[in-house]
Amino acid sequence: MSTESIAWPTTTAASPSFVDHLHTWVTTVDHKRLGILYIVYALIFLVIGGVEATVMRIQLIRPHNDFVSPQVFNRMFTMHGTTMIFFVAMPILFGFANYLIPLMIGARDMAFPRLNAFGFWMTAFGGLLLYFSLVGANGLYGAGNAPDVGWFAYAPLTSQTFSVGHSTDFWTLALLVSGFGSISTAINIVATVLCMRCPGMTLAKMPLFAWLNLVMAGLVILAVSPLTAAQIMLLLDRYLGAHFFDTQAGGSAVIWMHFFWIFGHPEVYVLVLPAFAFASEIIPVFSRKAIFGYPVMVGATVAIGFISMSVWAHHMFTVGMGANANTFFVLSTLAIAVPTGIKIFNWLATMWGGKIEFKTPMLFCIAFLFQFLIAGLTGVMMSAAPFDWQLGNSYFVVAHFHYVIVGGILFTLFAAFYYWFPKMSGKMYSEILGKLHFWLFLIGFHLTFDFMHVPGLLGMPRRIYTYEPGRGWDTWNLIVTIGVFFQAAGILVFLGNLLWSYYRGKDAGSDPWDAWTLEWSTNSPPPAYNFASIPVVKSRRPLWDLKHPDDPDWKYE
């Protein structure tokens, strides 16, 4: 590793120029710096994706609105979905994984530091490629622009016939490129967790964070690859005259759906498992108790990983697969609810009998528990296929998955930001601003996504740029839009807190939360080499053992 320590030595050397500074960041292979690059990149796209959502919500604030044209609206929902999944959620979660896994397992870096850098830059380039479509997609017909085929790009809408110009190609290529980045990072995570743990840290003793990211990486390897295959097939169709999805030549539009959702469903577990990882580290610390049922949590995670590969066609209940296929996917989808519910119960049991401190990270985790419970239950509703024949492709689904991704994943991400910001920057954030962010965002989230379920129940489909008055949808859409502004305010407070605290925050020290995993045993921020000497551990909470030498964990489990 050739990165410099973040704290500059006091020598007579001139302080580095801006270009030198930039150069170290661009050429870095240090997992901590790459982690921060991923996170900052994702935050920028979070704002862009949020603007896209705001544009859509303003257009839908009342029926027959003309804030934007249908063409622009259709591009907005396509770009919003694609951006948020591939260039916000995945990079930010990879960023945290990159930063924290080596520290938590007592290693000096990831298994393949250069592959790590490759993965980041592929993802970054993919995002830029997607947005370049705004200016570069004009094909021979002058008809190109940002893609407008929806983030799951169903065939045959994506064929040359129905998607002229290059907008769909930018979508395909951007995801192909960032897919290689994701697979690279996943390979790195698997190799790191399996091969770089410090002495004494058997698989049964590593933090749940490492377990959850390991299973997540396995899912990326098995699930992003089918998307890559499907993208290649789409490109062959569009440019070499292949017929994979060409219904006129006997091809099948449904097979695109199968290939996409074989990726798409495990993908949502790729997003949620790291969220579970954050909750599994933060809830114990702020309840002052060890996680309840560690082996069961591991087992449930692995079970979720396996079952998630068998539920994909619950996104296709209305496609006409036949009663038997529908019935199978009902069963597999209901089955995955069991290990997921077990996890919620284990988190509750962790809090039970503890001494809960309501610092900002814990507030976000408690809200996560409440919201993820609801999101899981609306998922159970839709797993009943006939009910899904009504609810599917309506605003009920949109509300459900935003409940998971925003109410579940984003909330735990905020918790993770506040929890590990002191470690990454060496400074404490402002607790008052943190709580303000929490309440603003909570109110906005519930205004938008609670009430969004109702138009779905009243028959409003998704992906429509306007709607008819007199169907009872108007008021709900108005409330949903109002919530957006509270959320935007919350995000602004959050970003302001990060920036202000980075420059003006109090020194955090190495262990501000009195926590128990290895990252808290080194400086804040950690030196380039992470640990002065590689630690040796005897239990799941090495720092608990140090702080309680008369009552260490390894006596009990």
Next chain:
Amino acid sequence: MNTAHLTPPRTELEWRLPSRGRVGMSALIAAEAAIFTIFVVAYLFYVGKSLSGPTPREVLSPPFFYTFCLLSSSLTIHFASRSLRRWNFRRFGAWWLLTITLGAIFLYGTASEWHRLIYRDGLTISTNLFGTTYYSLVGLHGFHVVVGLVCLSTVMVFTLFGAVKQEHAERIDVLSLYWHFVDAVWIVVFTVVYVIGR
């Protein structure tokens, strides 16, 4: 925070973990296997569904010789690896060269088959569903063979400069894993295209 307490004397602990190279390559192979699976599924799904044009039975004949070459190259690469571990650098070089040659012969076989299919039988990727799925599946495999040959040739060049030594045996093994994977995929592709699909 002082980490000294976390570090008892090293001699007490026996700590062995799998090699990063092997785990990394196995993970890569898993990802590639998933990609191939999707192309195989598409191939099987579209068997018999072409609306027109040449059918597999009309134009395909199983390439036994070239298959034999490719599968033998798995054996030769295994011998190469064994030679290297026994410090037999010349023999290693010879087996390695043989592996590359066998792989190249296989590629030639694929190329000549494609030439015949395109110019004599009029089958291209856009002719019908059979053409689409055949060229994409066999082509994807061929692409992986090309990548493998590039890597093997790079090692060949290093060998000729005398730079490959016994301590590189681990890396050679990791590369061999990839090559074995390419061969295993061919067994599947052969079965699906020339046996089931016909």
Next chain:
Amino acid sequence: MLQMRSSMSRFLAQTIGLLFWSAVAVWASEPKGSFPDGTNIFAPASTPAKSIFGLSLFVLAVTGAIFLVVFALLLYCVVKFRKRRNDDGREPPQVYGSNQVELAWTVIPVLIVVALFMATARVIADVQKAARPDNAIEVIAIGHQFWWEYRYPAFGVVTANELHVPVSDDTHPTPTFIKLLSADTDHSFWIPRLAGKTDLIPNHPNSMWIDPHETGVYLGQCAQYCGTQHAKMLLRVYVQSQDEFARWIQEQRQPATVGNAVSQGQRIFETTACINCHTVAGTVANGRFGPDLTHLLSRDTIAAGAAKNTPENLRQWILNPAAIKPGSLMPAMQLSDPELDALTTYLETLR
């Protein structure tokens, strides 16, 4: 009574409550037009929708119960086990797990899953494996960008956008079985009060059925993103008494009434590009790309529900479709004002 943790959360709860009830009040006062239950999935009027409604009540009851129990536990935890002000700073007893508890909260969810699965499997079979009686009305629905084509093969009727079916009562059921095809990309047929949605996918015929129990007009729209004007690919199903339906079929089977002299409007229709896309039975116009116009004036709306069927709207539609439905595949016909007037007059005769 649960203690509120802080004045902050009490304030929050009150605000949310206030907002919620204001919303209900505003919603209740919102004009609903002439379709009070509109597209509400909880107001079923046909057997498939009713089966789904029954299942949904069961599922809502189960998930509601689960929510209440777990939420109560969460609230209890957060209140009872919070760190007190006078805390002594010692760590609480560390509990690492309990096999009995884990077993309990595995077994109970599995049982719930089994119950939900059985109820669901039954409704799937009821709807998707329903036998088709001999007197069922057969309709073929073909999805287009951005309109609906309906064919009644038994009656030789072709129409567009407004589907007419007879009412069905339990003593003498006359369901309508709809075969779903697509001429271009994916669509989805969704009339919430009559049935769940089923997709129209090219090269993948689907089928669904409805047996509406009350006459009236039922609304819906395309529910699978199909391109620029997906939002205005609206659906109207007219459920009529047996007599009215028979009369409607009779009228639709007639070719267009052709007067003695070919009007100027008809000449314009037949010599400009109109006949490339549209059919008017009994004339030379037999295009299939756009809706059949033989009985255009028998419909309440034009452009798949995007506008009411009035002479002004019809004229505007021909002059500039993008003003009503931008992105629709009907081109602006570039006709002069007198030509437009004549053409509209002709179309107004197609009853």
